[in-house]
Amino acid sequence: MTQAFLLSFKLAALTALVLLALGVPLAYWLAFHDFRGRRLLEALLLLPLTLPPTVLGFYLLVLLAPDGALGRLGLRWAFTFPGIWLGSVIFSLPFALTAYKEAFRAIDPEVLDVVRTLGVGRVKRWRRVILPWVWPGLLSGTLLAFAHTLGEFGVVLLVGGNIPGETRVASIYIFDLVQSLDFASAHRAAAVFVALAFAMIYAVRSLEERWRSPTG
Amino acid sequence: MEIAYRLTRPLRMDVRLRVSGLTALLGPSGSGKTTLLKALAGLIPAAGRPFGGLPPEKRRIGYLPQGYALVPHLTALENVELALPEGGGDAPGLLEQVGLAGHAGRYPAELSGGQQQRVALARALARQPRLLLLDEPTSALDAISRDAALDLLESLSRRLNLPVLIVTHDPYVASRCNHVGVLENGVIAQAGDPEEVFQRPATVSIARMVGFSNVFSGRVVESGENGVVLEVGDHRLRVETPARPPLGQRVTWGIRPEEVMVVRGDRPLPAGLRANVLRVRVARMQKRGAGYCFRLSGPLELAMLLPRHVQDRLRLAEAASIEVVLKPRYIHLFSDSD
Numbered sequence: 344m345t346q347a348f349l350l351s352f353k354l355a356a357l358t359a360l361v362l363l364a365l366g367v368p369l370a371y372w373l374a375f376h377d378f379r380g381r382r383l384l385e386a387l388l389l390l391p392l393t394l395p396p397t398v399l400g401f402y403l404l405v406l407l408a409p410d411g412a413l414g415r416l417g418l419r420w421a422f423t424f425p426g427i428w429l430g431s432v433i434f435s436l437p438f439a440l441t442a443y444k445e446a447f448r449a450i451d452p453e454v455l456d457v458v459r460t461l462g463v464g465r466v467k468r469w470r471r472v473i474l475p476w477v478w479p480g481l482l483s484g485t486l487l488a489f490a491h492t493l494g495e496f497g498v499v500l501l502v503g504g505n506i507p508g509e510t511r512v513a514s515i516y517i518f519d520l521v522q523s524l525d526f527a528s529a530h531r532a533a534a535v536f537v538a539l540a541f542a543m544i545y546a547v548r549s550l551e552e553r554w555r556s557p558t559g
Numbered sequence: 560m561e562i563a564y565r566l567t568r569p570l571r572m573d574v575r576l577r578v579s580g581l582t583a584l585l586g587p588s589g590s591g592k593t594t595l596l597k598a599l600a601g602l603i604p605a606a607g608r609p610f611g612g613l614p615p616e617k618r619r620i621g622y623l624p625q626g627y628a629l630v631p632h633l634t635a636l637e638n639v640e641l642a643l644p645e646g647g648g649d650a651p652g653l654l655e656q657v658g659l660a661g662h663a664g665r666y667p668a669e670l671s672g673g674q675q676q677r678v679a680l681a682r683a684l685a686r687q688p689r690l691l692l693l694d695e696p697t698s699a700l701d702a703i704s705r706d707a708a709l710d711l712l713e714s715l716s717r718r719l720n721l722p723v724l725i726v727t728h729d730p731y732v733a734s735r736c737n738h739v740g741v742l743e744n745g746v747i748a749q750a751g752d753p754e755e756v757f758q759r760p761a762t763v764s765i766a767r768m769v770g771f772s773n774v775f776s777g778r779v780v781e782s783g784e785n786g787v788v789l790e791v792g793d794h795r796l797r798v799e800t801p802a803r804p805p806l807g808q809r810v811t812w813g814i815r816p817e818e819v820m821v822v823r824g825d826r827p828l829p830a831g832l833r834a835n836v837l838r839v840r841v842a843r844m845q846k847r848g849a850g851y852c853f854r855l856s857g858p859l860e861l862a863m864l865l866p867r868h869v870q871d872r873l874r875l876a877e878a879a880s881i882e883v884v885l886k887p888r889y890i891h892l893f894s895d896s897d
Contacts, residue, residue, distance in 0.1 A: 451626075451628065454628045454629070456597075456600075460600045460602070460618065460686075461641060461685070463641060472641070
């Protein structure tokens with residue numbers, strides 16, 4: 344069980360990191376810039392919300408197989424940890440992106456304009472104005488993505504299969520236990536999930552409260 | 560400082576204006592006043608002098624938008640420090656200059672509108688601007704804070720020798736400035752001393768903006784050394800004016816409500832003024848500030864403003880029939896006769 348949970352944590356943490364690095368600039372850009380094709384791009388990025396996980400997993404499996412389009416480029420990631428990592432990033436992107444974008448939308452663009460007229464450069468603007476304003480939103484979005492990845496099942500199963508230590512994450516581990524009728528172990532693992540899920544959603548709610556308070 | 564700015568988006572504008580001391584940019588809403596300020600601050604692409612082509616960060620300008628745009632999660636002091644080089648400058652001293660030394664640790668949400676404005680002012684001064692831009696600085700303030708804000712701007716402008724451009728639609732604010740420009744259809748339609756603009760507005764729409772509510776048309780029937788005689792309905796009004804419109808020309812003329820005078824029975828008028836007397840009825844009376852505003856009906860529908868001490872003596876009541884005189888030197892002819 345420990346191995347499966349550790350793998351889940353590793354997957355969720357690495358996914359959250361990538362989402363933070365990719366999603367924050369992307370969300371900032373989407374929040375403050377208008378351009379042609381913006382709605383189309385947003386729909387594409389949010390697609391995993393409505394797409395069945397098995398469908399996303401299926402396409403990724405096909406693409407990442409040794410003779411798949413990406414596999415031929417060297418990304419032979421089917422049934423590997425990098426494969427489920429990529430799948431998780433795509434699958435959790437809408438959650439993180441939506442939260443990040445909301446955080447940036449709460450910024451009054453006029454304040455950023457006026458701060459520029461004060462001679463404040465880009466780095467100082469981010470450090471003193473933007474990040475202190477949005478960090479609760481960024482953190483809550485990242486936590487959401489982390490939690491969402493922890494519980495991910497369909498995409499991971501299709502892309503990664505069930506290889507202990509490589510792709511057998513906690514959710515698949517439970518599925519395995521139930522299939523082999525080991526209900527006692529399944530109970531223990533499920534209880535750990537309940538505790539984790541509650542702690543995270545509680546943290547997200549607390550951050551949202553803080554985010555809305557006027558003095559931030 | 561002379562500014563000359565030309566822009567095409569979102570509005571077509573070509574503005575030339577001298578900014579000295581407190582200068583008001585007067586214009587109706589939608590005339591592009593805010594757009595011009597943003598262009599000067601470098602936030603909207605535009606060509607012009609000074610600062611043309613520079614990004615906002617490189618312009619030595621202090622810009623205060625209507626909402627003041629303080630950073631909500633920084634205290635008053637931190638907001639001012641934001642505009643200073645790291646570890647340099649005297650933020651507490653700047654707050655003291657605007658009378659807020661005791662509020663340094665407060666967040667913007669804990670300050671009144673007037674206090675927020677002064678924090679924004681201190682922050683703008685931290686940049687050592689060569690020009691200060693303010694967008695409707697008095698619109699959210701009550702009458703007392705409005706005067707206090709203008710007093711502060713006046714003293715800062717004088718002490719720092721800093722030109723201040725105030726965008727406003729409030730003629731009172733413009734009347735307290737050293738210089739005023741009226742923005743209309745993307746150009747400065749008239750500029751000069753506030754007194755000059757208020758007494759002799761160039762066009763009817765400027766007249767309306769600066770409080771000429773009595774605007775009428777008439778026909779020139781006599782033209783002489785000191786002015787003209789206008790035929791207005793059955794009346795012939797004498798007008799003192801340097802203008803020499805041709806006989807028969809239709810012209811637009813006006814008189815400020817505070818310059819309509821009530822004729823008192825105990826004080827006979829000089830004979831030359833008799834032509835300019837109208838018999839009217841008081842249709843409505845309203846208290847306004849420290850005076851009274853009257854709607855008069857008769858040969859012309861007139862607005863009249865009387866200070867309280869005059870009304871206390873005259874005791875005019877609604878429905879009373881009175882005589883008013885439009886003195887020739889208070890009647891103003893507009894150059895655009897429409």
